Amino acid sequence: MSENKLICIVDDDASVRDSLSLVLGLKGYDCRTYESAESFLSSLPNRPACIILDLKMTGMSGLELQNRLLSQKVPVQIIFLTAFADVQVMREAFLGNAVDFLEKPFVLEQLLESINRSLHNLSATTETIQHNQKLSLLTPREKEVFDVLALGKSHREIGELLKISPRTVEVHKGRVLEKLGIKTLADILRIAIKT
Incomplete structure (x- = not known):
């Protein structure tokens, strides 16, 4: 059932x-x-x-x-x-x-x-509830990276905006993908639109 x-x-x-x-x-x-x-x-x-x-x-x-x-x-x-x-x-x-x-x-x-x-x-x-529960697992910085990734910004642009290196952005993106159980930027966009 x-x-x-x-x-x-x-x-x-x-x-x-x-x-x-x-x-x-x-x-x-x-x-x-x-x-x-x-x-x-x-x-x-x-x-x-x-x-x-x-x-x-x-x-x-x-x-x-x-x-x-x-x-x-x-x-x-x-x-x-x-x-x-x-x-x-x-x-x-x-x-x-x-x-x-x-x-x-x-x-x-x-x-x-x-x-x-x-x-x-x-x-x-x-x-939507499930996505919100997963998003609550993100640290404040990971949530910031998630939000800016959903806007379509590059690692370099995100780094400049958040005042961190592109490599650090990549590390945060990896953690975001892992915590949300997703694999691609398209998945990030789909979740961002639904929440």
């Missing part, structure tokens, strides 16, 4: 949770169900997830859960389901980076498209 195929279904209606879990499980997704926002928060998944979230639940609402997850910087993508669509609420959900807002009853194909879009977004988010 792919690390990015986790689907969390948060809905206070057991029939919605069970039917979605069954259908999505048959499609190859790893599904976890939660009867409330509070139960989801008490057992947050340890990996990025797509959340299919009911808007109106007893206790904490779907929007309140979305705001809590945003403030905690939890890597999730949210698809809202509701029987009570309202433009103002939809606007608030999208301002909080919701992937989609589907009205019950919904068309399964539309939900699957939204899930695929959210999983694609999670892949990009996960890659």
Whole structure:
């Protein structure tokens, strides 16, 4: 099972949770169900997830859960389901980076498209998080060299800019490549663009 195929279904209606879990499980997704926002928060998944979230639940609402997850910087993508669509609420959900807002009853194909879009977004988010973790391993000087290499400067130009020799630039570049687990300047550019 792919690390990015986790689907969390948060809905206070057991029939919605069970039917979605069954259908999505048959499609190859790893599904976890939660009867409330509070139960989801008490057992947050340890990996990025797509959340299919009911808007109106007893206790904490779907929007309140979305705001809590945003403030905690939890890597999730949210698809809202509701029987009570309202433009103002939809606007608030999208301002909080919701992937989609589907009205019950919904068309399964539309939900699957939204899930695929959210999983694609999670892949990009996960890659950025991994790059940032690796970048945090660099010393301040190595980070400076990384930043200037990403601008396309030569070793000589970097040396002049940072007031170090081109040979020292080369040593720092070697450490940057090693710590980031990459091999080429193209890899440096790719990481710099994504972070």
